[in-house]
Amino acid sequence: MSLPKLFLHVQDPLLASDLLALKGVQQYELNVSYQEESWLQQLAISQCDVAIIEVNPADGDSLQGLVDHPLLSQTEFLFFSKGEPDPMLDRLIQKGAGFHYRAPFNVKSVESSLNEVFNELSVPMQYNNPQASYLDQFGLLVGSSCAMHSLYRTIRKVASTNTNAFIIGESGTGKELIANTLHVVSPRAEGPFVAINCGALSPELIDSELFGHVKGAFTGAHKDHQGVFEQAEGGTLFLDEVTEMPFEYQVKLLRVLESGEYKPVGAQQVKKTNVRIVAATNRVLSDAIRDDIFREDLYFRLAQFPIMSPPLRDRQGDACGLAQHFLAYRNAQDGQQKQLSASSLEKIGQYSWPGNVRELKHAIERAYILADQTILPEHLITNALNSQAETNKTSGIPFGMRLDNIEKIAILKTLKNNEGNRTDTANQLGISIKTLYNKLDKYDQTDFL
Numbered sequence: 286m287s288l289p290k291l292f293l294h295v296q297d298p299l300l301a302s303d304l305l306a307l308k309g310v311q312q313y314e315l316n317v318s319y320q321e322e323s324w325l326q327q328l329a330i331s332q333c334d335v336a337i338i339e340v341n342p343a344d345g346d347s348l349q350g351l352v353d354h355p356l357l358s359q360t361e362f363l364f365f366s367k368g369e370p371d372p373m374l375d376r377l378i379q380k381g382a383g384f385h386y387r388a389p390f391n392v393k394s395v396e397s398s399l400n401e402v403f404n405e406l407s408v409p410m411q412y413n414n415p416q417a418s419y420l421d422q423f424g425l426l427v428g429s430s431c432a433m434h435s436l437y438r439t440i441r442k443v444a445s446t447n448t449n450a451f452i453i454g455e456s457g458t459g460k461e462l463i464a465n466t467l468h469v470v471s472p473r474a475e476g477p478f479v480a481i482n483c484g485a486l487s488p489e490l491i492d493s494e495l496f497g498h499v500k501g502a503f504t505g506a507h508k509d510h511q512g513v514f515e516q517a518e519g520g521t522l523f524l525d526e527v528t529e530m531p532f533e534y535q536v537k538l539l540r541v542l543e544s545g546e547y548k549p550v551g552a553q554q555v556k557k558t559n560v561r562i563v564a565a566t567n568r569v570l571s572d573a574i575r576d577d578i579f580r581e582d583l584y585f586r587l588a589q590f591p592i593m594s595p596p597l598r599d600r601q602g603d604a605c606g607l608a609q610h611f612l613a614y615r616n617a618q619d620g621q622q623k624q625l626s627a628s629s630l631e632k633i634g635q636y637s638w639p640g641n642v643r644e645l646k647h648a649i650e651r652a653y654i655l656a657d658q659t660i661l662p663e664h665l666i667t668n669a670l671n672s673q674a675e676t677n678k679t680s681g682i683p684f685g686m687r688l689d690n691i692e693k694i695a696i697l698k699t700l701k702n703n704e705g706n707r708t709d710t711a712n713q714l715g716i717s718i719k720t721l722y723n724k725l726d727k728y729d730q731t732d733f734l
């Protein structure tokens with residue numbers, strides 16, 4: 286396994302030599318900065334896990350540029366400064382960038398930070414027991430790759446603050462799980478975690494679903510109803526697919542975020558809200574803003590802390606580990622001993638998983654159903670992996686297969702065919718989008734962990 290990478294941008298020769306003498310530094314692959322170039326640009330290219338930066342007055346642009354840069358969440362920063370007040374640096378530290386050491390420096394205290402990060406990054410990837418999961422877990426997330434450890438550190442940093450977070454990533458990468466994890470490791474963990482899918486809100490009831498209503502507010506309002514803001518009071522409100530919220534409601538949401546107040550439909554009094562908002566989207570945000578699908582001002586309100594959810598293809602080694610993990614949990618559920626053959630694991634490792642963890646999880650679920658004891662490559666049904674096998678296995682439905690399994694396969698296959706588009710999938714299957722969401726939710730909750 287390659288070594289974690291450390292970026293060093295230090296002008297003071299004494300400080301540099303003290304740092305270079307640390308054992309904690311020597312265990313990394315070292316990238317020393319070209320002093321004449323912006324350290325942010327160099328870092329964006331070298332993609333190091335840890336960055337030691339000695340800040341000087343000429344660094345304003347780099348510090349400013351880092352505030353909304355994905356590197357902020359991917360890299361552990363150790364800043365060194367002379368101690369003169371620097372609002373931009375303060376802002377970065379508040380956003381969880383890492384540590385700020387002020388002169389005179391005690392470089393020995395840097396050692397423990399470096400060791401901690403190094404240990405997290407150097408997880409051995411040994412696979413030995415086919416009946417067990419061997420991946421690391423943080424909150425509800427499973428994965429041992431560097432990308433996942435970087436994500437765990439980011440979540441830990443955001444969790445301790447009260448800021449809103451915006452999770453950006455492809456469909457199926459685990460954005461809801463990240464939001465839930467952020468909640469359970471935060472001081473709000475005792476409070477509720479409430480998730481809504483902004484794409485599935487019914488247009489007639491959206492006000493009431495968000496802000497609640499009082500008895501008699503409209504025909505059919507037989508009793509008071511709590512909206513999601515009230516349900517999530519003291520906890521976390523997860524706004525999934527926030528970019529799909531109707532444009533006019535985005536203004537309402539923005540107002541609530543700005544004022545911290547909302548009014549249930551038909552109520553006289555406003556209510557104060559105390560929730561952390563975590564939003565998510567799998568859209569390319571710049572496109573959504575440009576195409577007037579999503580309001581830029583709302584984006585800035587929500588994205589106090591952007592969190593990137595890495596695609597599965599960027600989590601080295603995790604695909605096989607997750608397959609093993611899902612299978613181990615499924616075996617435990619049914620008291621079974623099914624195993625993945627070596628060639629199946631090889632295929633899993635080679636495939637790019639465009640549908641990410643969801644696709645992998647569903648592939649294992651289907652393979653588990655189809656295989657007697659050993660899961661062979663032909664049991665692993667995904668369009669790209671084995672389209673011929675898919676046709677054979679699912680067009681001629683095996684005798685005795687449970688009806689709910691047949692339904693599941695039909696839904697997942699149609700979803701896959703529509704590249705994840707739920708509206709088209711629901712239309713083709715002749716069910717409402719709400720029913721589709723309910724069924725997908727049910728699969729996610731009952732399949733495995």
Ligand SMILES: Nc1ncnc2c1ncn2[C@@H]1O[C@H](COP(=O)(O)OP(=O)(O)OP(=O)(O)O)[C@@H](O)[C@H]1O
Pocket residue numbers: 425426427428454455456457458459460461462463525566567642643646729730734
């Ligand atoms: N790191 C992980 N460890 C374990 N399970 C995971 C992980 N990431 C995702 N999953 C599982 O994959 C499925 C999809 O995850 P999730 O719904 O959180 O993805 P998403 O990014 O929110 O998808 P979408 O954008 O389509 O809503 C879920 O069943 C979830 O439990």
